[in-house]
Amino acid sequence: METVKRARAHVARLDLSTDQTAVLDDQAHAARALWNLLHEYFTFRQGRFAMLKDCDAAIRQARREIDWLGRLPAQAAQAVLKTYRQAWANFFNPDHPAGRPVFKARYRSRPAVDVPQARDLQIARVNRRWGAVSLPKVGRVRFRWIRDLPGVTRGGPAGRITGARLVKEADGWHIVFRTEHHVPVPAPHPGPAVGIDQGITVALALSDGTMREHGPWLTTGEKERLRRLEKKSARQRRTRGPGQPTSDRLNRTYDQIARLRATAKRRAVDWQHQTTTQLARAFGVIAVEDLEIVNMVRSAKGTVDDPGRNVAQKAGLNRAIAGEAWGRTVVFLEYKSRDRGGRIVKVAARGTSQTCHRCGHRDPAARTGIRYACASTACGWVGHADVNAAINIRNAAGTAVSGRGDLGFTRSVKRQPPRVA
Structure with missing residues (x-):
């Protein structure tokens, strides 16, 4: 039977303590600052765009020299670089509506942190209403269990979780699970x-x-x-x-x-x-x-x-x-x-x-x-x-x-x- 890959997002609210919220806030500010540093390095480097390997080397050096930048997990920092490069690719794509990448202001951008690898999450269901997930440098965190996640619960939907993204909304932090399914062609x-x-x-x-x-x-x-x-x-x-x-x-x-x-x-x-x-x-x-x-x-x-x-x-x-x-x-x-x-x-x-x-x-x-x-x-x-x-x-x-x-x-x-x- 012919199948097609279907990517979907599942959003759940996190139940964080005060200390965990402060850690995620620091990571989000570090991710925003890293984006701005990348944008400055990428666009103002002797009038030419920097290569990917140069950006990666600059991130590694910055994490060694700047203490507060080390609060952001290494994989999340690499995800910022990947997202930034994708933003330029979308801009140069004539069929994509994205505009030119710009600096991110502190109060005008949505705080977010990426967890690109699913193996670090260690998702488990606690009870009927709550699940638990491990976040880098944050620890074990509960989240609202609204529906079964693919590849987590026995007898649940087929598929797998490929990663997650932490996003701060007006009512607190949420986790967005990236899921992938292979379903028959409808x-x-x-x-x-x-x-x-x-x-x-x-x-x-x-x-x-x-x-x-x-x-x-x-x-x-x-x-x-x-x-x-x-x-x-x-x-x-x-x-x-x-x-x-x-x-x-x-x-x-x-x-x-x-x-x-x-x-x-x-x-x-x-x-x-x-x-x-x-x-x-x-x-x-x-x-x-x-x-x-x-x-x-x-x-x-x-x-x-x-x-x-x-x-x-x-x-x-x-x-x-x-x-x-x-x-x-x-x-x-x-x-x-x-x-x-x-x-x-x-x-x-x-x-x-x-x-x-x-x-x-x-x-x-x-x-x-x-x-x-x-x-x-x-x-x-x-x-x-x-x-x-x-x-x-x-x-x-x-x-x-x-x-x-x-x-x-x-x-x-x-x-x-x-x-x-």
Whole structure:
């Protein structure tokens, strides 16, 4: 039977002591500093890019001469070099959306530490709710056991763990296990085709007339607490003079705001996972719009000479669009449909919400809120505007912008590979 390799990530929350948290924080800061040192060495070395062996030698020398850099495990340091080189490879790949590698700021980058070899982890299940893992220079740490890991539990899923990455979020440290499975090539999905229109009033409208909706990500009390914390942070910022460092009280307020926003994001991701799994199981072909989300959420402030209009309203719309995370929904649909033998088709978004799916008459004034009333005297169809758009998306699936399952990224400038010294 023909098989295909499937790589997936499994995220679990770590249960760390205060001392273990401090050790991981130090390792993450050392990894960030090493990235910055590599970037400076790689890009400013006599005007030429450094070779891989020179970077490796520089890392070994730095770990011997700089005490605090030795807090980072040797394998994690090599993983930083590998990730850094891959970042340049992605940048020079014309089909990859990655930008040019830059220095990592202390408070604007996500703390992370790599554990590239799985044999160092020594994963074991402690009880029904907890598992245990060994982390370099940290020791034995418990983590939340949510699902069985491949190659760990007897009778669990087939496959193996190839490594892990430790990532610090607003609510603490998490471990991301890198798993690898060999599964049979899925047969073509026998389900029907469907078009999906993503919106704000209705999260997902399907061409079969059904909706996929959700409530607010935060409760009323959580929203009020977030509003009070944001006002508090504004007052604390006003008391800080130019050039003065951020106070500990303001940092604590920022941390409280970040935890609330992280709670909202977790709930949104959970809803997206459940909804996209249901859609991937039910439909063989899923048509979505090829949206330019970056252009859609641009600010309306304008310039001094040509100021924008309705700036506050546009800012609120941008926040609503960002809160729905349309791009993440499509990414989930892509790999889940591919795993089940289905496929995603992306169609041009132009005119899908202004055109009547029955007669093809296009009129921007036909849509009023969530109601669509065809202005053609020969048709006169009236119904839900988002469902009408979803039907148009399904009908237009034959003229897709990208139907390969990728995101269809393109570049306008062909970059050349770096010179090697």
